[in-house]
Amino acid sequence: MTPTTATASSSLCIFVVENHADTLRCLEAYLKSMGHTVCSARTMQEALKAIPSARCDVLLSDIGLPDGDGWDLLGRLSGTTMYAIAMSGFGMLADRERSARAGFREHLLKPFLPEDLDPLLAEASAEKKRRMEAVKNSENGNRPAA
Numbered sequence: 205m206t207p208t209t210a211t212a213s214s215s216l217c218i219f220v221v222e223n224h225a226d227t228l229r230c231l232e233a234y235l236k237s238m239g240h241t242v243c244s245a246r247t248m249q250e251a252l253k254a255i256p257s258a259r260c261d262v263l264l265s266d267i268g269l270p271d272g273d274g275w276d277l278l279g280r281l282s283g284t285t286m287y288a289i290a291m292s293g294f295g296m297l298a299d300r301e302r303s304a305r306a307g308f309r310e311h312l313l314k315p316f317l318p319e320d321l322d323p324l325l326a327e328a329s330a331e332k333k334r335r336m337e338a339v340k341n342s343e344n345g346n347r348p349a350a
Contacts, residue, residue: 214329217241219260219286221251221277223270227314231264234318240325248272252280260286262328264321267292267303275306285335287328291316 218235222228223246235242243258245251248269255263263286265274274290290303295313303311310324 215239215241216262216325216329216332217243217258217260218262218264219251219255219258220244221248221263221265221269221274223247223266248277251277255281261332262286262325263288265290267294275302278306278308287331289324
């Protein structure tokens, strides 16, 4: 499967929270090569400070962070509309269930491949497009099709 570069309409702003420098660098390079905008943090506290002003579409967060965990991070971002994806070396059923309870849409087990991440980003992009169309329709006084 060959990944395709994001088009302007499918390009996302992705906030990556990852404390492992090499993993973060690889994720940033891959996501940017796909046409996405990437913001990042290496700790939960850095993420909590930066995320509100970043206005990203997707949160891609490691679960194991040096000053907390991704589950707590997402819980502290109350009211977020970001499409949240957990990534972790913890892959037991209990870990996946905890990610779902915390509000993550998916739980990727590290190491993962682009083929694992790309469909999730496509889903996030489609969701973003639907939200933008709904806002546009409400501003124009149109009702969405039933």
